[in-house]
Amino acid sequence: MVDLGGVAELLGADCSMSANAIAAILGGQIAPGQRVSVQGWVRTRRDSKAGLSFVAVHDGSGFEPLQVIAPADLPNYADEIAHLTAGCAVRVTGELVASAGKGQAVELRAERVEVIGWVDDPESYPIAPKAHSFEYLRTVAHLRPRTNSIGAVARVRACLAHAIQRFFHERGYFWVHTPIITANDCEGAGSLFRVSTLDLLNPPRTAQGGVDFDRDFFGRETFLTVSGQLNVEAYCLALSKVYTFGPTFRAENSNTSRHLAEFWMVEPETAFADLPANADLAEALLKAMFEALLDERADDMAFFAQRIDKNCIQRLERIIQVPFKRLDYDDAIQVLARAGRSFEFPVRWGMDLQSEHERYLSENYVGGPVVLMNYPKEIKSFYMRLNDDGRTVAAMDVLVPGIGEIIGGSQREERLEVLDARLDELGMNKTAYGWYRDLRRYGSVPHAGFGLGFERAVSYVTGMSNVRDVIPFPRSPRSAEF
C-alpha cells in the first residue's frame, strides 16, 4: 500500500497483491508514519482495558508476527475483533507507528480490521497458542505450517534449495531433470515402488501365467526412481557438469528418524573429476548452504537456537571455517580399533561400518563432519571405480554428528572391461545395463558424483531430529495421509 497508494480500494476488498509483507515491515523497509496493509493469521489476542486489543498477526513472510493495535472504538470491535482467536484470517490497514510498548520496534495502529476467515470452533482448533509435540503436529500436517517450528522449517528448506541451485549455477553446473519413472529395476539402492496402470485385482497374464507387463502402460515393468544418478551420468558425459535435484522414492520398510519413502536428493555429477575433487565439491556445497542459511534466515535460526538446538548456529559457523576431515576407510578401521572402547559390532577390515562406528568417528574422533573414503569393494555398489589396490573402490560418505550419513558418493567406474567384470562378479544382467555400458564405450572419461539427502541436511542445520518434520507432507511406511 505504501507503493501502490489507493490501488487496494480500486482492486476491491478481496485484492491480495496490495498488502505489505510483515517481514518487510519488521525489516525496517517501511518508515513509521506510513499507511500499510497486512494480511495474515492471528497468533494471539490480548485485550487491554485501556481501550484496545493487541493482535499478533503472522503472514509467514518471516519468523516474527506483527503487533496490531486495535482500538476499541473501531466499528467492529465488540462484534468481531474482541472474538478473534488463533488461526483467524484478517486484513489490517492502518498507520505504522513506533511501538509504545517494549518488545517490538514498530506496531500497526489499525484503522480497519477485516475478518477474512473465522475459526469455526476455537476450542478444537488444532493449533493452540501453546507448545505442541512434533508427533502430534504430524497428525495435523495441513495446519502445522502455522506453527513457529514448521513455518521456520519451510522457510529454511526454501532457502537451502535456492542456495543449492545458486551454488551449482555459479559453478557452471546444469540442472538436469532426470525421470521420476524408471525401468531400471535394479538401480542398486533399495526396493522400488511399482508404477502400473494394470488392474491389480485382475492383471493380464502371459502364457506362462505371469503378469503380462507388455500390456502395461509402458509395455514393460516400471518403477519410481530411487536415484537420478544413472541417468544424469549420461548428461554428465555431454555437458561435463550437471546435477539433479528432485524427489526420490524408496519402498524400504525403514522406520527411523532419518528415512522417508519419498525424499529429495541433490546429485551432482562431474566429468573429468576424481574422488578428491568430488569430496571437495561436497564440502563446498555444504558450506555454501550453511552460509546462505545464516545470512538469509537469521530470524528462523535464532528460533531453532532458542527452542530446538541451542548449538545449531555456532555449529554451522564453526563448520564453515574448518576444513572437513578426510579419512580413508583403512585409517578409520585403525582409529576404531584403537578407540579404547568396545563396540557391539567388532571392528575388522572389510566390515561395513555400523551406526555406532560412524557415530564414534564423527561425534567423538572428529567432532564434526568427516569424509570417509575408499571402502572395500565388497560393501559398495557395482558402479564405483575400482582402486589400483584391487580391494577398495573410490567411494565416499560424508558423516555428520547426530544424523550419520548425509552424503554418499563415488568416482564412477569408467572402464568398460572393469565394469563388465564387476557386473559378472555380482551376477547382474549386462544387457539390462546396455545404455549405461554405452557411456563407457563412446568417449568414456573419469567422472564422479554424490547424493546429498536434502531432508537430512535440513534436519542437521535446524536440529530438528526427525526428517518427518522437515518435509511438508512426510511419506513413510503405513503413512501417506494428506
Place this chain on the structure above:
RNA sequence: UCCCCGGUAGCUCAGUCGGUAGAGCAAGUGACUGUUAAUCACUGGGUCCGUGGUUCGAGUCCGCGCCGGGGAGCCA
C-alpha cells in the same frame, strides 16, 4: 523388519493394591492490565487407541491388531 518404551480431556501428562478418572495448558465467561504464548477467578469438556479374554468388577492384568517414540538394519 527386529528389540525396548508408550497410547487417558482440544494439547502435554498423572492415575497407588483391579473398585467406573485428575492436573497444567488451551477454550468459554468475568475481573484486571500498553499487553508480549500476560495475570487472577469461575465454567464446560472423557469411546481411558481398537479388539478379544480373565474377573463380581479392567484405564489398571493377559492375547492380538493399529499408531507413536528410542535404538538397530537398509540408506540419503
